[in-house]
Amino acid sequence: MxxxxxxxxxxxxxxxxxxxRGLGIGINYGQIANNLPSPSHVAYLLQSLNISKVKLYDANPNVLTAFGNSNVEFVVGLGNEDLQKMTDPIQAQTWIQQHVLPYIFQTKITCITIGNEVLTGNDTQLMSYLLPAMQTVYGALGSLGLKKDVYVTTAHSTGILGNSFPPSSGVFRQDLAEYIQSILNFHSQTDSPFLINAYPFFAYKDNPNQVSLEYVLFQPNPGTTDPITNLKYDNMLYAQIDAVYSAIKAMGHTDIQVRVSETGWPSKGDPSEVGATLENARLYNGNLLSRIQQNQGTPAKPSVPIDVYVFALFNEDLKPGPSSERNYGLYYPDGTPVYNIGLQxxxxxxxxxxxxxxxxxxxxxxxxxxxxxxxxxxxxxxxxxxxxxxxxxxx
Known part of the structure; x- marks a missing residue:
């Protein structure tokens, strides 16, 4: 035998x-499910696939322990429900001492995200907590000697954009300008990236007769040309990224990197969710991975490779919302792939x-x-x- x-x-x-070797793709490891494999099995899976970056939505100690000495870089998260208490320096330092310090010498924790898509919600009080929470957590990292090792940021929906086409005319929503300007100043001061959750799927689902499927799936298509810069775009994701860069520049910053903290495509959805099919998911994620392996940049930032965290590792059966929410995974919970995208x-x-x-x-x-x-x-x-x-x- x-x-x-x-x-x-x-x-x-x-x-x-x-x-x-050298595949730089990141993955979102969500855990809103009751049937996922153990973190130790997940660690084995991701190392076999040469995935070197993982994003969590919490700081699950079982996950961080399982990935000890794995050379995988981790983004850990604080939920929206934690923002108010994170404005208290004592509570922020206590959280880091409990959720980061015990693991950081074995597991590469490189980032803490403070909240998720806060500015596109309806809670203005929560919005007012966002920047103070980011500043306080960053200060707590400094007091513990970690601010050079762990950066602090937050993830935004592309819904923060007031205009996204052409990409060179991208601007943030005027009603969010006050919040975003202060957050951009924080990123500039701390040398931390601006994170966006970008989903061309939603654009296609909402307007399938106007949005080209080939354009959103990185398939061969005529593309679009920015009339101001004359740059050509053959896919929507790159156009969205450059629109965010333009919006940041319009607020006076050219020193902040944009990273995609979430992007993906569901393999299944409700009848009303046009385009949520296994084949489209395979094409989107497979073509995206191919682009990343080529170290491509966007038309406006050709020398800056795209930094992407795919959503998500597993289908999550307990996620609320439409069927698509439970079917973004590259893998079923039993460890078999939902579809083949040549992911090594x-x-x-x-x-x-x-x-x-x-x-x-x-x-x-x-x-x-x-x-x-x-x-x-x-x-x-x-x-x-x-x-x-x-x-x-x-x-």
């Missing part, structure tokens, strides 16, 4: 390992107890890769993971 395992691993790994590998089911209940198990996991290898559907890269207990059981 040991010989069979070695042969299988040689078959499926070969030279493809070399070609996956394929992992067998990680829930072995479930496999055994279905009459499967270790021998199924060995045979499945072989069957997959000889099929016409073989992905570009294929990296199976066999857990330690499976090796032990096979001896």
């Amino acid at each position: 040991a010989t069979l395992i070695r042969v299988l691993l040689i078959l499926v790994l070969s030279d493809s390992i070399v070609s996956i 590998g394929f992992l067998p089911c990680m829930d072995y107890s479930a496999s055994n209940r279905n009459g499967l198990g270790f021998f199924h996991l060995l045979l499945f890769p072989v069957a997959f290898l000889i099929s016409s559907e073989m992905p570009q890269f294929f990296v199976p993971i066999l857990w330690r207990e499976d090796f032990e059981a096979a001896r």
